[in-house]
Amino acid sequence: xxxxxxxxxxxxxxxxxxxxxxxxxxxxxxxxxxxxxxxxxxxxxxxxxxxxxxxxxxxxxxxxxxxxxxxxxxxxxxxxxxxxxxxxxxxxxxxxxxxxxxxxxxxxxxxxxxxxxxxxxxxxxxxxxxxxxxxxxxxxxxxxxxxxxxxxxxxxxxxxxxxxxxxxxxxxxxxxxxxxxxxxxxxxxxxxxxxxxxxxxxxxxxxxxxxxxxxxxxxxxxxxxxxxxxxxxxxxxxxxxxxxxxxxxxxxxxxxxxxxxxxxxxxxxxxxxxxxxxxxxxxxxxxxxxxxxxxxxxxxxxxxxxxxxxxxxxxxxxxxxxxxxxxxxxxxxxxxxxxxxxxxxxxxxxxxxxxxxxxxxxxxxxxxxxxxxxxxxxxxxxxx
Numbered sequence: 001x002x003x004x005x006x007x008x009x010x011x012x013x014x015x016x017x018x019x020x021x022x023x024x025x026x027x028x029x030x031x032x033x034x035x036x037x038x039x040x041x042x043x044x045x046x047x048x049x050x051x052x053x054x055x056x057x058x059x060x061x062x063x064x065x066x067x068x069x070x071x072x073x074x075x076x077x078x079x080x081x082x083x084x085x086x087x088x089x090x091x092x093x094x095x096x097x098x099x100x101x102x103x104x105x106x107x108x109x110x111x112x113x114x115x116x117x118x119x120x121x122x123x124x125x126x127x128x129x130x131x132x133x134x135x136x137x138x139x140x141x142x143x144x145x146x147x148x149x150x151x152x153x154x155x156x157x158x159x160x161x162x163x164x165x166x167x168x169x170x171x172x173x174x175x176x177x178x179x180x181x182x183x184x185x186x187x188x189x190x191x192x193x194x195x196x197x198x199x200x201x202x203x204x205x206x207x208x209x210x211x212x213x214x215x216x217x218x219x220x221x222x223x224x225x226x227x228x229x230x231x232x233x234x235x236x237x238x239x240x241x242x243x244x245x246x247x248x249x250x251x252x253x254x255x256x257x258x259x260x261x262x263x264x265x266x267x268x269x270x271x272x273x274x275x276x277x278x279x280x281x282x283x284x285x286x287x288x289x290x291x292x293x294x295x296x297x298x299x300x301x302x303x304x305x306x307x308x309x310x311x312x313x314x315x316x317x318x319x320x321x322x323x324x325x326x327x328x329x330x331x332x333x334x335x336x337x338x339x340x341x342x343x344x345x346x347x348x349x350x351x352x353x354x355x356x357x358x359x360x361x362x363x364x365x366x367x368x369x370x371x372x373x374x375x376x377x378x379x380x381x382x383x384x
Contacts, residue, residue: 113142167240250360
């Protein structure tokens with residue numbers, strides 16, 4: 001098997017999950033999130049774009065129901081011993097196969113949790129699943145159960161996080177010489193992604209963000225490339241990735257003499273991050289982090305130019321997004337604990353003046369002060 005962790009660590013994760021299931025009085029859980037399956041067993045695939053689920057019973061028994069294309073993938077990359085294949089065919093309804101499997105696993109009339117809130121669960125699958133199992137078992141939404149367990153990173157996970165951070169730094173190092181008048185976004189993007197690959201890293205769970213000129217105000221990837229002007233702005237958001245563990249960074253790099261508005265927005269971003277660093281400690285909440293960000297932006301008259309979130313937890317993620325569900329937004333009661341990997345980003349966009357500024361880096365929380373995972377400073381980057 002091609003496993004990234006010792007089998008004892010996977011056994012420990014399974015034990016933690018079954019304890020959580022027992023606390024929720026669940027007889028079984030149906031995992032549809034690829035992140036959950038990967039964390040629990042090492043199963044590594046993009047086959048979740050089709051129907052598949054990992055059934056985990058409260059006694060630790062596991063069975064994967066998937067397509068034939070992923071049979072060998074599961075056997076090669078995971079600790080899963082029992083794999084059942086549903087057959088591709090006209091008008092196939094794999095939830096029928098799932099019901100039969102659950103019956104074989106003696107789960108008739110049981111309490112079953114389901115990961116509904118995941119990219120691996122389409123609306124059609126949810127409807128078929130509910131219709132199929134409505135009279136078979138009592139279903140409940142267990143979407144956040146594994147995600148909560150994944151928040152705290154083990155020492156071996158932290159090692160992958162640190163390697164991902166190194167790769168993120170390498171990507172910025174590769175980009176900087178290319179960011180100049182006449183520089184091509186295509187070359188910059190290729191250099192950044194190439195640096196991650198050359199360092200033994202993986203594809204990110206979503207595209208790197210790159211945009212200059214008016215596109216620098218966007219915080220999503222869009223198709224199309226342009227060359228940089230003598231006075232320009234370039235927004236980049238990217239991640240180093242190791243064994244699917246992500247460490248994200250974000251910068252708006254200026255080309256030529258910065259405008260006064262750029263410096264004003266940068267000062268606000270820098271202050272907000274410095275204020276957040278003071279409270280990114282155990283006992284405070286994700287909501288407290290957002291409040292610190294919002295307070296700085298309000299004091300500087302930038303409330304309408306900021307976003308309604310300023311970061312999120314990171315970990316081992318799969319397409320279409322490297323963002324975890326736990327985000328820094330208003331009222332989030334999630335408590336910060338040691339060994340969380342948390343991405344803090346400031347995104348301020350002044351559409352009237354077509355001015356963008358972003359600043360972001362990933363931290364590892366500790367018992368006290370948060371540890372910055374990047375070797376790069378937060379200083380404003382200005383290229384000639």
